Amino acid sequence: MGNMTLEKVCKSFGTVDVIRDVDLQVEDGEFCVFVGPSGCGKSTLLRMIAGLEDITTGDVLIDGEVVNTVPPSKREIAMVFQSYALYPHLNVRDNMGLGLKQARHPRAEVTAAVDRAAKMLDLEKYLNRRPAELSGGQRQRVAIGRAIVRKPKLFLFDEPLSNLDAALRVQTRIEIANLHRELGATMIYVTHDQVEAMTLADRIVVLRDGRIEQIGAPMELYNNPANEFVAGFIGSPKMNFLDAPTLGQPGRSLGIRPEHLTLSREEGQIEGRISHVEQLGGETLIYLRADPHGLITVRLFGEHGAEVDERAFVTPDLTRAFHFGTDGQRLAA
Amino acid sequence: MSARANILRSSAAHAILIAYTILALYPVFLVVINSMKSRRAIFNEPLALPTRESFDLVGFHTVLEQGNFLLYFQNSLIVTLASLFLVLLFGAMAAFALAEYRFRGNLLMGLYLALGIMIPIRLGTVAILEIMVAANLVNTLTSLVLVYTAQGLPLAVFILAEFMRQVSDDLKNAARIDGLSEYRIFFTIALPLVRPALATVAVFTMIPIWNDLWFPLILAPSDATKTLTLGSQIFLGQYVTNWNAVLAALTLAIFPVVVLYLIFSRQLIRGITRGAVK
Numbered sequence: 001m002g003n004m005t006l007e008k009v010c011k012s013f014g015t016v017d018v019i020r021d022v023d024l025q026v027e028d029g030e031f032c033v034f035v036g037p038s039g040c041g042k043s044t045l046l047r048m049i050a051g052l053e054d055i056t057t058g059d060v061l062i063d064g065e066v067v068n069t070v071p072p073s074k075r076e077i078a079m080v081f082q083s084y085a086l087y088p089h090l091n092v093r094d095n096m097g098l099g100l101k102q103a104r105h106p107r108a109e110v111t112a113a114v115d116r117a118a119k120m121l122d123l124e125k126y127l128n129r130r131p132a133e134l135s136g137g138q139r140q141r142v143a144i145g146r147a148i149v150r151k152p153k154l155f156l157f158d159e160p161l162s163n164l165d166a167a168l169r170v171q172t173r174i175e176i177a178n179l180h181r182e183l184g185a186t187m188i189y190v191t192h193d194q195v196e197a198m199t200l201a202d203r204i205v206v207l208r209d210g211r212i213e214q215i216g217a218p219m220e221l222y223n224n225p226a227n228e229f230v231a232g233f234i235g236s237p238k239m240n241f242l243d244a245p246t247l248g249q250p251g252r253s254l255g256i257r258p259e260h261l262t263l264s265r266e267e268g269q270i271e272g273r274i275s276h277v278e279q280l281g282g283e284t285l286i287y288l289r290a291d292p293h294g295l296i297t298v299r300l301f302g303e304h305g306a307e308v309d310e311r312a313f314v315t316p317d318l319t320r321a322f323h324f325g326t327d328g329q330r331l332a333a
Numbered sequence: 334m335s336a337r338a339n340i341l342r343s344s345a346a347h348a349i350l351i352a353y354t355i356l357a358l359y360p361v362f363l364v365v366i367n368s369m370k371s372r373r374a375i376f377n378e379p380l381a382l383p384t385r386e387s388f389d390l391v392g393f394h395t396v397l398e399q400g401n402f403l404l405y406f407q408n409s410l411i412v413t414l415a416s417l418f419l420v421l422l423f424g425a426m427a428a429f430a431l432a433e434y435r436f437r438g439n440l441l442m443g444l445y446l447a448l449g450i451m452i453p454i455r456l457g458t459v460a461i462l463e464i465m466v467a468a469n470l471v472n473t474l475t476s477l478v479l480v481y482t483a484q485g486l487p488l489a490v491f492i493l494a495e496f497m498r499q500v501s502d503d504l505k506n507a508a509r510i511d512g513l514s515e516y517r518i519f520f521t522i523a524l525p526l527v528r529p530a531l532a533t534v535a536v537f538t539m540i541p542i543w544n545d546l547w548f549p550l551i552l553a554p555s556d557a558t559k560t561l562t563l564g565s566q567i568f569l570g571q572y573v574t575n576w577n578a579v580l581a582a583l584t585l586a587i588f589p590v591v592v593l594y595l596i597f598s599r600q601l602i603r604g605i606t607r608g609a610v611k
Contacts, residue, residue, distance in 0.1 A: 052506045073512030085503035089525055102512035146507075158503075 002063065002153035002186035003028045004049065009058035011044060011210075018044050019210045022058075026188060026203075031180050034190045035197040035233070036207035042190045043158055045207070049188065050079050050156050062153060073102070075154075078147035082159040084139045086131040092118075092142050093127040099150045110149075117145040120182070121175075137168045144176070148183070157189040161196060173199060194234055198222070206230050228328040231255045237285060242270070242293045242316065244323065251331045255322035258285070258299035261314045268313025272296065277306045288312060361587065368392050368580035375576055392577030395568075396585065399578070401556065405564030410589060412474050412560060413542045416481035420538050421531055423482070424489025425497075429519050431490070432497035433505070443494060449487030454480065455547060465552055472555040480548050485538040492537075496530035497523060532600035535593075543590050561586050 004026040011019035018041045026032045034042040047053040049060055051072035059066050067075050078099070086095050096117060097110045105113075118124045121141045131139055140160060147155055160176070161169045177200055180187055191197055197204050198218045206213040206221065206229070214226040218234075225231035231239050232255075240261070241253040247269065262268070263286060272290025284304040288296045298314055306312070323331040366382055367375050374387030381387070396402050431443045454461075461480060462471075470476040500523050508518045524531070549563040565582035568575040 047506075050506070050510065052509065072506075072510045077510065079507065079510050081503035081507060083501055083503045085501060085507040087504070087508070087522065089521070098513075099511040146511075150511075 004154055004186065004188070005059075005061040005064075006045075006049070007059040007061065009045075009048065009055055009060065011041075011048060011053065011056045017210060019048070019056075022210075022212055024205060024212065024215070026186060028186055029184050031187045031189065031200055031202045032205060033197040033201035033203070034188065034205050034207055035192065035194055036213075037233075038192055040207040041210040042192075042207050044210075046079075046156055046158055046188060046190045049154070050077055051075050073099075076150075076152050077154045077156055078150045078152035079156040079158065080140075080143045080147050080160045082162050084131070084136075084143045084163070086139060086142055086146075088131055091128050091130050092123060092134070092145075095131065095142055096146045096149045099146065113149045113151070114145075117148040120148065120179070121145050136164055137172060140164060140172060141175075144179070148179070153186065155185055155187040157187065159191055160189075161191070161193075176200065195236060198234070204234070206233060225255075225322065226330055228253065228255065228324045228330075231322055231324070231330075237297045237299060239322075240293070240296050241324070242296070246292060247316075249318075249321075249323060251323040252326045253324045254316065255324060256316040256320065258297040259301075260317040260320040261296070261298045262317070263288075263298050263300060263304075264313045264315070265311075266313070268315040270296070270314050270316075272312060272314070274306050274308055274310045274312055276308065279303065286312075288314060290314070364580055364583050365587075368577070368584040370577075372577055375580075389577070390581075392575075392579075392581030393585075395575060395578040396581045399567075401559075402564065402582070402585075404557070405559050405561045406585070406589075408474060408558055409543060409561040409586075412477045412481065413539055413589075413593075415474075415478045416485060416542050417535055417539055419478065419482040420485035420489050421535060424486055424534065425493050425524060425527070425531065426519065427486075427490045428493035428497045429523055431494045432500075443490075447487055447491045449483075450491060454484045458547070458551060462551060470552075472553050472558050474553065474558055476552045477548055477558075477560070480552065481542045481545075485542070488537060489534045492534050493527060493530055496527040500526050528600050532597040535597045539593055539597075540590060543586075 004024075006022050006024040009019060009022045010017065022045065024032075034045060036042050044053060048055055051067065051070060055068050060068055062075055062077070087098065090098065093114055096114045100110045100113060101107075114127070115124075118127055121144060123138070123141055123145055126134060126138060126142075131142065134142065140163070144160070157176070161172055164172060173196060176189075180200075189196075189200060201218055203215060204218055204221055205215050208229055214221060214230045216224070221230060221234045225234060228241065232241070235257055237258050239255045239257050241255055244251045244254040247254060270290050270293065272288040272293075274286055275289045275295065276287040278285040278287075281303070282301070284300045284302070284306075286298045286300065286304070286306055288298060290296055296314060325331050363379070367379060369383045369390060369392075370381075370387045371389035371391065374381070374383070374389070378387075383389075427446060431439060431446070465471050465476045470479070504522060504526075505518055508522055513521070544562060545560075546562045546566070549558075549560040553559070554563065561582070565579060565586070568578040568582065
């Protein structure tokens with residue numbers, strides 16, 4: 001009941017191309033996350049699906065029908081915005097019910113739908129309050145509630161957690177994941193935060209400069225990145241890119257995740273000096289400066305003592321390394 | 334910065350502001366007190382407060398008995414409020430369009446609409462009079478409303494466009510997804526959020542209209558359409574001026590503006606954007 005297809009979609013503002021030839025198929029019930037650095041066009045792409053931006057060329061299909069010229073309200077979609085975008089003059093109930101009211105649903109039905117959504121999101125106590133009287137987390141829940149009430153074919157989320165503080169972000173992330181399980185609806189979610197992408201997505205679409213770099217399940221992207229950009233973007237802390245020729249390896253750079261390096265005081269393949277240590281309790285991150293590789297991050301599990309300026313060696317686990325050529329593409333193993 | 338320097342600085346600022354307030358309000362104060370004095374007292378001691386001997390409301394009697402003062406008052410009020418309404422409505426609509434829609438010539442259109450700020454409308458008086466004669470609108474309040482609306486629009490569009498750009502895009506987009514028409518987005522979402530700016534524009538627009546003598550004199554000098562400012566002129570003669578009446582008329586003319594200003598300034602202070610976004 002809710003699949004979405006993009007066919008050769010392009011968008012340009014004047015002479016600037018912001019989206020170039022994007023092809024994508026999102027299946028019914030799928031949780032698809034668009035991720036990429038700021039300015040990569042992910043939000044623009046979402047707005048094009050919503051119908052808030054025109055499509056320069058190509059087609060957007062919802063449930064197999066081309067909706068290029070269908071106004072947003074007729075696309076049976078719902079959208080949650082980063083800035084919540086609640087109507088300041090309406091209370092929570094009216095905020096959530098406005099869409100159905102506009103579509104001329106009977107009043108009793110609107111009330112029932114709002115009550116159901118409020119119950120799901122724990123908002124029953126606040127139905128008569130105005131947005132100004134709610135906290136940030138509550139406001140975002142109202143915005144999500146407004147989307148649920150409409151029973152859309154497609155949920156669109158535009159960085160919904162970016163305005164929340166860290167603790168609330170984790171909590172709301174879990175709520176969104178539960179919501180997806182409960183509703184089984186198709187969701188498209190835009191974020192620049194790869195942790196959100198990894199934890200929520202069935203499938204991640206990595207975008208850069210208006211192009212799709214790679215599409216795949218979170219672990220597929222983690223274990224099998226197509227190029228240096230995806231490899232660096234997915235995974236936290238970021239992958240290290242070592243100078244391949246100095247290590248006698250093929251290609252221009254050798255990608256190795258911080259958890260796949262071993263650290264030793266006595267011996268190892270790469271010698272460097274520790275420049276910074278971050279103790280996180282469960283894990284320890286050690287930053288090592290080594291020429292010509294630059295700053296290398298090593299991730300150790302558990303607590304480890306280390307002094308800044310101490311001499312240390314790291315050795316990459318070559319079975320877990322990725323080789324990238326001069327064009328940034330992955331070399332065949 | 335130490336606390337002491339802070340107090341010094343803020344008291345200096347207040348001294349300057351208080352001095353300016355006195356400077357600005359003193360003429361008004363003089364008009365009001367002298368309107369309540371006898372003719373002799375106005376000339377003998379213009380700066381004195383009315384005393385038991387000099388207190389005289391003859392000016393107010395003259396104004397209210399002679400001429401159709403209430404009618405003039407009503408004319409002024411109708412012209413000012415009607416023009417104000419049209420300026421705010423069309424100004425805000427134009428500003429919304431300029432801020433919200435991407436179309437060819439958007440920037441040029443904005444500049445064109447703002448051009449009027451730099452060109453005084455009085456330069457076109459002769460042409461305006463010819464148009465009004467041709468349209469059979471001379472000696473009607475409509476002619477004044479039309480001219481004042483044209484006069485107020487450029488600044489209104491200019492100021493409001495800037496504020497309209499600050500209305501959250503997300504909010505407008507959310508409304509579009511909820512199926513609100515562009516008109517409802519304008520009236521129920523954008524307008525309430527720019528209310529402080531509307532109040533500012535209202536004050537800027539209202540005062541020159543209320544005080545104007547030029548266009549009433551030229552376009553609507555008949556007795557039935559005289560405005561307050563024009564009506565007061567009958568007391569200013571070439572040889573004899575009835576100062577009591579002039580000052581009383583001016584005193585009465587101040588009040589509606591003050592009341593309107595108070596209404597708008599409350600809007601200036603009240604911000605309702607809180608909680609809409611962020």
